[in-house]
Amino acid sequence: MARESLEKSKIKFLLLEGVHPSAVETLRQSGYENVELHQKALPPEELKSAIASAHFVGIRSRSQLTEEVFEAAKKLVAVGCFCIGTNQVDLAAATKRGIAVFNAPFSNTRSVAELVIAEAILLLRGVAEKNAAAHRGQWRKSAANSFEIRGKKLGIIGYGNIGMQLGVIAESLGMQVQFYDVVNKLPLGNARQVPSLNQLLAQSDVVSLHVPETKATQNMIGAEQIAQMPNGAILINASRGTVVDIDALAESLREGRLAGAAIDVFPVEPRSNDDEFVSPLREFDNTILTPHIGGSTVEAQENIGMEVAEKLARYSDTGTTISAVNMPEVALPEHGKSHRLLHIHHNVPGVMSAINTIFSENHINVSAQFLQTNEQVGYVVIDLDAGYSDLALEKLAAVDGTIRTRVLF
Ligand SMILES: NC(=O)c1ccc[n+]([C@@H]2O[C@H](COP(=O)([O-])OP(=O)(O)OC[C@H]3O[C@@H](n4cnc5c(N)ncnc54)[C@H](O)[C@@H]3O)[C@@H](O)[C@H]2O)c1
Ligand SMILES: O=C(O)[C@H](O)COP(=O)(O)O
Numbered sequence: 001m002a003r004e005s006l007e008k009s010k011i012k013f014l015l016l017e018g019v020h021p022s023a024v025e026t027l028r029q030s031g032y033e034n035v036e037l038h039q040k041a042l043p044p045e046e047l048k049s050a051i052a053s054a055h056f057v058g059i060r061s062r063s064q065l066t067e068e069v070f071e072a073a074k075k076l077v078a079v080g081c082f083c084i085g086t087n088q089v090d091l092a093a094a095t096k097r098g099i100a101v102f103n104a105p106f107s108n109t110r111s112v113a114e115l116v117i118a119e120a121i122l123l124l125r126g127v128a129e130k131n132a133a134a135h136r137g138q139w140r141k142s143a144a145n146s147f148e149i150r151g152k153k154l155g156i157i158g159y160g161n162i163g164m165q166l167g168v169i170a171e172s173l174g175m176q177v178q179f180y181d182v183v184n185k186l187p188l189g190n191a192r193q194v195p196s197l198n199q200l201l202a203q204s205d206v207v208s209l210h211v212p213e214t215k216a217t218q219n220m221i222g223a224e225q226i227a228q229m230p231n232g233a234i235l236i237n238a239s240r241g242t243v244v245d246i247d248a249l250a251e252s253l254r255e256g257r258l259a260g261a262a263i264d265v266f267p268v269e270p271r272s273n274d275d276e277f278v279s280p281l282r283e284f285d286n287t288i289l290t291p292h293i294g295g296s297t298v299e300a301q302e303n304i305g306m307e308v309a310e311k312l313a314r315y316s317d318t319g320t321t322i323s324a325v326n327m328p329e330v331a332l333p334e335h336g337k338s339h340r341l342l343h344i345h346h347n348v349p350g351v352m353s354a355i356n357t358i359f360s361e362n363h364i365n366v367s368a369q370f371l372q373t374n375e376q377v378g379y380v381v382i383d384l385d386a387g388y389s390d391l392a393l394e395k396l397a398a399v400d401g402t403i404r405t406r407v408l409f
Contacts, residue, residue, distance in 0.1 A: 016040070017062055019060065023308065023309035065094070067090050095326045107304040116208050116294075123260040123261075157200065201229050207236065222244075222248045236263075238262075259286065266292075321379060328372030335408065366383065
């Protein structure tokens with residue numbers, strides 16, 4: 001169990017993987033100057049040592065925050081994923097320690113959708129192959145197997161923020177949009193939800209994946225699924241590398257079944273730009289292989305930097321958990337001269353009653369109380385007169401089921 005109550009100058013932010021400078025500026029404007037910056041993801045042992053003294057950590061998709069890393073992060077209050085995906089974070093390990101995890105759910109959505117559309121156009125025109133040949137001195141002027149995007153069928157797997165944005169842009173270019181999702185979704189424009197993955201695969205000229213990394217999406221596109229796609233179809237994956245069986249994809253390209261593929265994410269990605277990229281897809285001219293840059297635009301990174309840094313600063317200042325992915329969401333006003341106690345606990349019967357008994361038995365006047373729970377944890381925030389906060393904090397920390405307490409001055 002941990003307790004914190006620190007001055008801003010002592011609160012340390014560890015920002016990894018070249019998070020945009022807008023994050024540092026946003027933190028500075030909120031009064032947080034104690035920021036350690038790294039341009040790369042750190043290897044596990046270095047990460048454990050750097051995170052040991054950090055109260056907040058900011059990562060992108062490369063850093064793996066495992067149970068072991070959290071075990072080393074004794075002071076950690078919150079994680080900021082400066083990206084959409086949170087699969088690189090062991091959320092259960094964070095939650096059981098009362099560590100809030102934030103992300104930027106849509107700051108790079110448009111960037112991914114634009115890249116996918118561009119790739120669909122290039123692959124339908126055979127540009128990847130012709131470009132590779134031209135670099136080798138070969139002139140391949142031909143209209144054979146070169147198609148307009150207009151009128152083609154786009155099959156989107158995962159109709160969330162990116163899938164929907166992609167569908168809207170594709171439709172504006174004259175594509176017919178259909179999607180498969182495990183949840184019933186409101187189709188935008190003329191898009192149409194289809195009931196099964198196989199149906200989507202069988203009737204799409206271009207298939208694009210926009211699902212999160214989960215157990216259910218692991219290798220969701222393998223040999224069997226590729227076999228459902230029409231000859232000459234195109235596969236695009238800018239979601240997560242675990243979603244497509246790369247060997248099966250390589251085999252279908254070798255057989256000439258698919259006309260091409262654009263892959264931005266890989267089962268194993270180099271940890272830094274200095275490491276070699278190894279993939280069976282390197283041999284195919286008709287693939288566009290990009291180094292996980294779907295969200296890597298200046299616009300997206302700048303916005304993400306501001307958005308996530310602001311969420312971390314707000315959580316530090318007020319306890320607000322809006323848009324946390326693993327904590328009950330509570331929007332909190334400023335607490336003025338009151339002291340604010342934050343209490344994260346296992347969501348089991350009796351905790352709230354024990355907390356409120358503390359206030360009544362000790363005649364502590366509470367000026368505001370906010371409570372929100374999810375299946376695992378409860379998060380209660382209590383504003384009270386400054387003179388009572390030490391006593392209340394001590395007693396709250398002793399309540400059965402307490403995970404973490406914090407006081408804000
Ligand atoms: N290449 C990049 O740089 C890049 C950038 C941003 C996001 N991403 C990846 O893209 C993913 C999607 O992003 P988003 O913002 O659209 O997420 P989102 O949460 O808004 O949408 C995901 C959609 O997938 C659906 N889904 C989940 N499991 C499914 C399954 N088994 N079958 C079918 N549908 C399923 C969900 O219902 C949801 O509609 C992210 O999780 C992230 O991993 C990659
Ligand atoms: O989840 C995401 O937003 C993308 O995969 C981008 O990750 P990155 O910030 O590491 O480029």
